[in-house]
């Protein structure tokens with residue numbers, strides 16, 4: 001058994017033999033995703049099932065990955081390959097509000113550095129960190145597909161677009 005120490009927000013894989021367990025309702029939900037794909041292509045359900053794991057366990061952890069590998073007849077590394085590729089999957093616990101600020105070209109030239117600095121100053125953290133009260137995590141991510149309304153950030157499944165410092169203040173004030 002090997003243990004890796006996290007070096008940044010997306011670089012944490014802690015290997016264990018433990019496998020997660022879920023309620024019958026959640027298992028049923030997972031099975032319902034399988035029905036959308038041919039039996040021989042059930043690995044296509046990997047991304048929706050990773051969302052279920054993240055919702056149920058708070059983030060993508062090794063026991064959850066072990067479960068999915070068994071559930072989909074995949075290697076553990078197959079699951080990690082996908083989980084570590086997409087920034088929408090969290091590899092360690094995040095705050096109640098996970099502010100993902102796009103740092104790619106359109107957002108960058110439209111003011112992302114100022115937005116990031118303002119968000120981080122207000123929260124007293126750096127990108128990749130979580131506030132001491134566990135309320136906010138800030139991370140910088142690649143293009144979120146909303147380049148026409150740059151700069152933008154995502155919180156959960158919500159997009160905040162055409163950001164300005166004033167708009168960010170209102171957003172942060174509104175988040176409980």
Ligand code: FES
Pocket residue numbers: 102103104105106107108142143144145146147148150152
């Ligand atoms: S560059 Fe920021 S959403 Fe595409």
